[in-house]
Amino acid sequence: MKYGDLIQFDPIESVVQLRDADKSSAAQQLVSTYAISEEMAERLTLLVFPQMQFEQPVDNKGLLVVGNYGTGKSHLMSVVSSLAADASLVTALSHSGVAESAKQIAGRFKVIRTEIGATTMSLRDILVAELEENLDKLGVDYIFPEVSTITSHKRAFENMMEQFGQVYPEHGLLLVVDELLDYLRTRKDQELILDLNFLREVGEVCKDLRFRFMAGVQEAIFDSPRFAFVADSIRRVKDRFEQILIARNDVKFVVAERLxxxxxxxxxxxxxxxxxxxxxxxxxxxxxxxxxxxxxxxxxxxxxxxxxxxxxx
Structure with a gap:
C-alpha cells in the first residue's frame, strides 16, 4: 500500500506572499483554497468582519493576525483583503457561514497591501509612503504633512479620508501590512516608542473613519517579553487593536484538509x-x-x- 493510495495530494504554494492577492487570478485561488476550521470561522464571523464593516457603528479597532511562521498568516490576510476588495469572491469560500457573514465587507474597500522588509525608516514614514503612492494610483491626491509640523496624525488621517471619500464615497480604505513584528524587533528604544505611538494612532482612527488597518505578527506582541521595556506604550496600543490568533487546531485542520x-x-x-x-x-x-x-x-x-x-x- 502506497501513500498515494491513502492521500489525495494537491499541489500547494509553499509560501504565500501577501501582495500576490493584488492579482485577481491569484486572489481567486487564495480564497478558494483557504481551509476554514470551525474555530477560525467563528473568529471571522464574530470578530474580523464586524470590526471591518462600517455600516453599523461599533468600537472599530485595528486588527493583528497572530501566527507563527508557516501557520497561514499571510494566506488569511490575503483572503480577508481579497474579499474586502471584490464581492464576487464570496462564492469561492469553502465555508457557507463565513461566506454569508463576509457579505457585510465584500467589495466595500479599496485595498493597499504591503510587506515591510529590511529598512531603517520609521513605521510612520513606511506607512505614509505606501498610502501616498497607492492613493495616487487610485486617483486620490493627498500628501501627509511633515511629521515635524504636527502633534498628532488623527487630523491628517481625517483629511486623507475626506479626500478619499470624494473619489470613493461608497468605499472604505483597508491597509494590510505583513511582517510587522520582524520590523519592530529591529528598532531601538526611542524609535520603537515612536513607532508604537503611531501604531496606536492608526488603531484609534479606525473608530471614526472608514479606514481599516490589519497587520501580521509572529507572536502576540502585547504579551511578549521582548517588549517589556516599553510596556506602557504596548498597553496603549493594545486598547486599540483586536487580535486574531491562528491556533494549533486551525493548523491541524489545514494540514488535514489541504495537505x-x-x-x-x-x-x-x-x-x-x-x-x-x-x-x-x-x-x-x-x-x-x-x-x-x-x-x-x-x-x-x-x-x-x-x-x-x-x-x-
Missing part, C-alpha cells in the same frame, strides 16, 4: 492499519480520528512545531 486530504474509503484503510498499534500507545484509541485525519503526520508534531520560533520555514 493530507482523504476520502472516506482512504480513512477506513488508515484506521484498519493503525488499530493493531493501539495497544502499544496510550492515547491512540482516544485520538484515533485525529491520527487518521493527519496520517502520516503525528498530531503532536504540529504541537511541537508551534513552539519553534528560531527558524522561518
Amino acid at each position: 493530507l486530504k482523504k476520502n472516506a474509503e482512504q480513512q477506513v484503510k488508515i484506521r484498519e492499519y493503525l488499530i493493531p498499534f493501539a495497544k502499544y500507545y496510550d492515547d491512540l484509541n482516544e485520538r484515533m480520528d485525529e491520527f487518521v485525519r493527519l496520517f502520516p503526520v503525528h498530531p503532536d508534531y504540529i504541537d511541537t512545531f508551534e513552539r519553534v520560533t528560531v527558524v522561518e520555514s
